């Protein structure tokens with residue numbers, strides 16, 4: 254097992270080696286698994302966390318370390334077993350602080366101290382008067398300045414009492430106001446201590462972007478004791494939150510002397526490193542094989558799953574990408590269905606309206622072909638011609654009647670003139686001339702009557718107008734004019750409706 258771990262550490266050292274070109278120096282950053290924990294095998298079956306010790310009310314599971322549960326006055330902490338052998342480091346802390354209350358308490362602390370702190374101390378679950386650094390995620394507003402939850406760092410030389418009542422007060426090295434409670438995604442802090450500069454970058458857990466960090470504070474000239482211990486602790490008070498640490502990943506920076514001026518890597522060196530890397534991989538495989546033979550069914554083989562291999566990572570990324578594509582395609586399909594549904598509804602509305610228009614048209618008479626367009630019956634040409642003919646006959650008959658009436662009038666005038674010339678004729682009340690004239694007038698009137706009767710009979714056959722004396726010449730002209738206006742109006746109306754019907758389709 255020891256050998257396996259040694260080889261594993263060398264493997265990680267080489268794989269995590271990178272060149273920081275911006276500073277012009279090679280900076281060796283190395284993942285330190287002995288100062289880290291992470292799921293899915295955070296705690297082993299016996300509840301222990303490899304390379305770490307926890308106590309107080311803390312409980313470790315395979316997924317996280319619950320430092321303090323959401324009960325009143327709980328305290329818990331987890332500390333590294335061994336002192337940190339490197340001077341500069343970066344700690345990536347993924348955690349959740351969740352509670353049902355609008356306000357929570359007390360908070361969570363990250364420590365780097367000369368010696369291990371307590372598991373049920375006074376400062377966020379660990380010891381006061383520490384020598385080193387404390388970074389506090391302080392939920393509760395003790396000084397009532399309405400500035401919590403607050404993140405801040407306090408350095409102590411082992412003699413000062415923490416100013417709890419003022420949330421650190423003047424002891425703060427630096428800090429920022431960030432609400433880290435009850436976030437949808439876990440919150441994340443990167444605490445970086447390099448070349449005596451302390452920096453805290455914070456991810457507020459509002460989205461799933463793991464690189465969405467913002468600067469909380471940066472403090473220079475921070476000198477921390479060497480060979481300290483890492484720890485995380487939490488405490489609740491009258492109010493309570495769950496304080497869960499999901500992972501703590503430590504990387505070390507090489508000591509100041511370990512940073513070397515930038516020199517180009519020669520192809521020979523590169524090939525040599527590559528060969529060494531391949532040799533180590535082979536050796537690792539051999540060792541693992543031997544170990545499996547020696548310890549068949551041993552659960553320590555789980556260490557293999559502790560770290561994700563390149564191919565596993567690639568597979569996971571492909572899987573995530575495909576899930577995303579699948580989601581997008583599903584969304585597109587749903588939108589397409591919506592569009593098709595809307596189109597069908599529109600078509601059915603159009604056909605309903607067309608049906609309603611068709612229902613208003615009377616069916617064409619039997620034996621007659623339906624009208625073009627099939628909408629409205631109309632006055633036909635021959636009917637218009639018949640009306641004109643009737644009107645002409647009316648006009649002729651009326652002219653004849655006028656001539657007769659004029660003739661009668663002339664004859665009456667003649668009779669009156671004759672009587673005026675022969676006054677003596679009064680003795681004979683009715684003279685020969687007068688008698689003959691009266692007879693003539695009577696005959697003429699009879700002839701007019703006969704003619705009128707003939708015209709009336711003739712018109713009765715062709716026209717629906719009941720009698721001749723129902724119309725005068727002026728009224729006939731008015732009727733003709735009204736009919737023309739009606740026909741013209743009707744034609745315009747019909748054209749408009751035809752045009753509208755065309756537009757509708």
Ligand SMILES: [Ca+2]
Nearest residue numbers: 391393395420
């Ligand atoms: Ca506080």
Ligand SMILES: [Ca+2]
Nearest residue numbers: 394395396420
């Ligand atoms: Ca405060």
